[in-house]
Amino acid sequence: MKTNPGRFFEDYQLGEVLAHAVPRTVSGGERALYQALYPARHALYSSDEFARSCGLSQAPLEDWAAFHMVFGKTVPDVSLNAVANLGYAEGRWLKPVWAGDTLRATSEVIGLKQNSNGRTGVVWVRTTGRNQHGEAVLSYVRWVMLRKRDPDAPAPQAVVPDLAPALGADDLVLPPGIDFTGYDFTLSGEAHRWKDYEIGEQIDHVDGVTVEEAEHMLATRLWQNTAKVHFDATLREDGRRLIYGGHVISMARALSFNGLANAQMVVGLNAGAHANPCFAGTTIRAWSEVLDKAEVDAPGVGAIRLRLVAISRGEAFALKGENGKYLPDVLLDLDYWALMPL
Amino acid sequence: MKTNPGRFFEDYQLGEVLAHAVPRTVSGGERALYQALYPARHALYSSDEFARSCGLSQAPLEDWAAFHMVFGKTVPDVSLNAVANLGYAEGRWLKPVWAGDTLRATSEVIGLKQNSNGRTGVVWVRTTGRNQHGEAVLSYVRWVMLRKRDPDAPAPQAVVPDLAPALGADDLVLPPGIDFTGYDFTLSGEAHRWKDYEIGEQIDHVDGVTVEEAEHMLATRLWQNTAKVHFDATLREDGRRLIYGGHVISMARALSFNGLANAQMVVGLNAGAHANPCFAGTTIRAWSEVLDKAEVDAPGVGAIRLRLVAISRGEAFALKGENGKYLPDVLLDLDYWALMPL
Amino acid sequence: MKTNPGRFFEDYQLGEVLAHAVPRTVSGGERALYQALYPARHALYSSDEFARSCGLSQAPLEDWAAFHMVFGKTVPDVSLNAVANLGYAEGRWLKPVWAGDTLRATSEVIGLKQNSNGRTGVVWVRTTGRNQHGEAVLSYVRWVMLRKRDPDAPAPQAVVPDLAPALGADDLVLPPGIDFTGYDFTLSGEAHRWKDYEIGEQIDHVDGVTVEEAEHMLATRLWQNTAKVHFDATLREDGRRLIYGGHVISMARALSFNGLANAQMVVGLNAGAHANPCFAGTTIRAWSEVLDKAEVDAPGVGAIRLRLVAISRGEAFALKGENGKYLPDVLLDLDYWALMPL
Known part of the structure; x- marks a missing residue:
């Protein structure tokens, strides 16, 4: 079987780190497309000159574009068999993404809990996007409900991560x-x-x-x-x-x-x-x-x-x-x- | 009220200059999108090499793309409450726009005339697009019919600008x-x-x-x-x-x-x-x-x-x-x- | 008549070389659009870093994007009046196409055969795409069935090129x-x-x-x-x-x-x-x-x-x-x- 059937609930181990595939180099094309797809007008992202007047070297990639690119990489490993995308927490943008940067992503399994129906479970992952220098540009937790491949697979010990209800300004x-x-x-x-x-x-x-x-x-x-x-x-x-x-x-x-x-x-x-x-x-x-x-x-x-x-x-x-x-x-x-x- | 309700006819003053928001840096992405959106094939815009053979340093942004970008900036200040976009005159492309340029725009109110119904009026503006060096890249007049917010607002003195029916080659x-x-x-x-x-x-x-x-x-x-x-x-x-x-x-x-x-x-x-x-x-x-x-x-x-x-x-x-x-x-x-x- | 009516079967001569119009400079925009249009994920094209780890200087333009650009140039000269696009053979990608490259194309007529109905014929062309240095980046044969403008035009001598059923690894x-x-x-x-x-x-x-x-x-x-x-x-x-x-x-x-x-x-x-x-x-x-x-x-x-x-x-x-x-x-x-x- 050469194709990816996606992972099921019982395929995840607590503490496991998933290295996601397909790094992606960003260019001016992504910015233009973002503006074509959404009525995006925030000046700091639209204009290199405006960004420079705010102390940046140029306009960065839209923050949500960076998020989507990192998120997209996680789909084949995390949510191909997801029943539902349940939530996000502790998301932080850590570095601007510039034209020319190449993004990649990893996710650590930080929580697992089988549902009482025995057929599904919830997986929590903390995903980190990095640039070509290995610097983290984005980190966030998301949790999804996944099907089990085998309903009779034993339930893992339930670990529900302790997530902040909101980030503090610090x-x-x-x-x-x-x-x-x-x-x-x-x-x-x-x-x-x-x-x-x-x-x-x-x-x-x-x-x-x-x-x-x-x-x-x-x-x-x-x-x-x-x-x-x-x-x-x-x-x-x-x-x-x-x-x-x-x-x-x-x-x-x-x-x-x-x-x-x-x-x-x-x-x-x-x-x-x-x-x-x-x-x-x-x-x-x-x-x-x-x-x-x-x-x-x-x-x-x-x-x-x-x-x-x-x-x-x-x-x-x-x-x-x-x-x-x-x-x-x-x-x-x-x-x-x-x-x-x- | 934090959102922009747009301007109405009585909000314009003759001679007033409106500085439009959201400067925009152009990249190769806009050119590719222009070619995807329209069957654009004029060689001078498609090929840097062809543009160089015509004495330019590279292929400029399509003239109408430059126009649309400048025009787009004027919409929130000029035509959000427009009943009709009535006409254009005296439009001139003054400098090519290159990848990397950042465009901004201003408009001067050059004419005002309330319609006989008392509910609408016509506003003439001369819009100028500029690059990051402050050089004008495009200038044109357009006039729009706008609603009045208050039908009882007094009519301004009618001033209809004297516009050339067509530019001469000079x-x-x-x-x-x-x-x-x-x-x-x-x-x-x-x-x-x-x-x-x-x-x-x-x-x-x-x-x-x-x-x-x-x-x-x-x-x-x-x-x-x-x-x-x-x-x-x-x-x-x-x-x-x-x-x-x-x-x-x-x-x-x-x-x-x-x-x-x-x-x-x-x-x-x-x-x-x-x-x-x-x-x-x-x-x-x-x-x-x-x-x-x-x-x-x-x-x-x-x-x-x-x-x-x-x-x-x-x-x-x-x-x-x-x-x-x-x-x-x-x-x-x-x-x-x-x-x-x- | 200023518009191009396209060529008909009897307009082609064996050995004739058609120089196709509208050269095209490629930027990061084309890559981004290719990824938006197709679920394209091959890492060597998605990431400059991955391409460098494979011995290339950066990620090239997708091979099929290069093909489509060269193919597109041939349409006005070859297939505007085509009844059917019959086949391809001996296609070889000869050089990667990089952002900044300008592509152009020529086609040589290598075969002609009128159909027995006397109303259509098959034209074989070998198309070559070149970059701004004159280097061939792509070459392929395609053959199309074309209408005749004049059903009474005489049939050319039939020449069917001897095409390899498949390229060898050499x-x-x-x-x-x-x-x-x-x-x-x-x-x-x-x-x-x-x-x-x-x-x-x-x-x-x-x-x-x-x-x-x-x-x-x-x-x-x-x-x-x-x-x-x-x-x-x-x-x-x-x-x-x-x-x-x-x-x-x-x-x-x-x-x-x-x-x-x-x-x-x-x-x-x-x-x-x-x-x-x-x-x-x-x-x-x-x-x-x-x-x-x-x-x-x-x-x-x-x-x-x-x-x-x-x-x-x-x-x-x-x-x-x-x-x-x-x-x-x-x-x-x-x-x-x-x-x-x-």
Whole structure:
């Protein structure tokens, strides 16, 4: 058997490190495609000149593009037989990714727990993306529910990792040299700065994008994510392809420019839930809530913790029903830290 | 309110200069995407070697890509609440845009006129795109009809700018070093040179491209154009998205290769009308008419003034009905100057 | 008449050399787009670092992308009036194509044979793609059936070229410096090496991709292929556009990663048939068969000859019916040589 059937729950060992395949060199092409696929307008990623005015050498690859590339590498080893992508935690962007960099990734198994039905289990992995110098550029935990190949395989000892509910501001890693003291609020697109946002404030990002099959497949392939459900219309009876959850993340993040144009760099991923599946034809909208604010050790820079919610219709600011479950129109509930000019 | 509601007619002051947001650095990615989105084959833009044989240092960004990028920046400040994009005039490409350049844009309000209904008005702006050296790369006038926020707001003094019906050949700015004396008509794709075209000559460009939702959205996002009507299928009762008029321009210009392969560089935009809206599923065809010819001051180079008409069906060379209005199948009527080997 | 009506059968002369138009400079954009359009994961093309570990200076352009670019240039001169693309032979990749290279192409007419119906004929051309240094990067023979403009035009003397049914291993040109002795089977994605494959072995590549109109048009335009049938939905009564056969080749080749991740470089094209037309909505799958293996003169490198079959549904490994004709679900039957670590 030459093809990869994917791993099943009983194939994972606690402490095991999976070295993921297919390193990837990034060029200006990925940036242009990211802008074509999403209404991405954050100035620090759009303009080398703007990035230099913020203390960087050039515009880095969009943080979520870096995330998707690292995530994509893990799919053949982690989630080919996943029933569900359950969550994220402790995600940190550790170094900007530049055009010319080559990314690779490894994942360590940090938790295992068979479900009571005996047919599935949950695997927690901490994934690290590295550049060609071996420097970590991104690290995050995700956990997925996997099928067992053999329902009679013995359950491993349950180990559930102790994950932070959210990163503290001290956990965030700032890009070396980042400096927002000369930040140009005209070029960035909005005048609102860190001090203008209040904890608890909610923002309806207003705009919507109706997504097409061709677009989400282009994006998901660009990240070299091979999960069949995104590409093969024969897998579901209704002939629809499930949109990669990361496509919804990037779409919502780009839509959040309208109201959060100065939430420039994404540096922390506290949590994330793909609340409902997304299919072509959906008009994605987004709203945000300010969860926290913190001072960080870089000139002119503040950190803002945001909830980013993608919805398929319905009203902004509605999240869960009385039963505590996500409303059917909620696609994504993401909790992240971004850097903003003070 | 953190999001941008767009400006309304009464928000503009004569002489006001709007500095548009989100500068953009161009790479090889934009060129590749332009070729993927349009059947673009003009050799001077496709090949660095061909561009060098014409006296340039490398192939520049397609002129219309530069236009779209500058135009896209103006949308949030000029046309978010536009009822209609009424016209263009006095457009000049002033410097080639190279991979690595960063573009930004400003617009000056040069005209204001409230409509007799009291609910809308027309705003004229002269937009200038600049590179990272502050050099103007493109300048053009466009005027749009905008809603008033408050119908009772007083009308400004009407000022209608005095715009040239067309640029003269003396107004055209040629790229430094441009030289067509060594022009290779085999590599360019056609043998027809400047002297082979006669004023009044009409050319049916024969080919057609049926456009898809995914394509025009990719293109329009690539130009960071955020006008909602291009992306949100819920805005119209029929669920269709209005295709950005610039997408039709680029499609028609690319189709015009077949018959005008040597109309290499677009240097002047005299006028343009988006005669009817375009939607996905339309098969775009194009025809051209030679409006004028002129000698210019560069070796082996002539200028040709062309009408470029995009149609959705129907026959080439039909433009307006007996009532003087555009026929329903006409999508675009564009009047521009290009450079051609003598 | 300024537009190109294409050539007809009687327009070709034996020995004639056609210099094709529109040279094309390649950048990082083409690589990114190739990865967005196809699930392309072969590590040597994805990563500059991996390519360097194999003795190359950087990751080259995908071999099939180079093929499509050269092929695209020939369309206006060879196949605009083609009834059918009949076959390929003696295809050899002679030099890697690097970002920054400019490609051009010429074709020599090496065979002519009028069909017995007197209305069509077959033209054989040997096409050579060259880089900006004049070095041949690719050479292949293809033959097409063309309409005659004038059925009464006299038949040329029939000359059918003597083509090799397959290249021998001695005919293959290896990239200078190629060395697989330090090959990293973890990063490449599979442990299977040259010695693990047996002649006659068949591999079902398992995955499927459902193709969309927008995608194949983006791809076909990217190769500057102007054949109308791929773009104009009004040409067929059913409103469908015929998908460029090369799009199916690249899709199938990319899908073959799953089972042939180490068949890195494509160096020879022995034969190919586009067995049935492909339309949007088709879910493309692929299977391979090992036809031959050979030793070649480079450290750690072996050659493997593969049949690559793309199917639209049905079962892997079925190719032809009892009548010797391709089954209706077979889209492509390709015979090629690739380089693999020993």
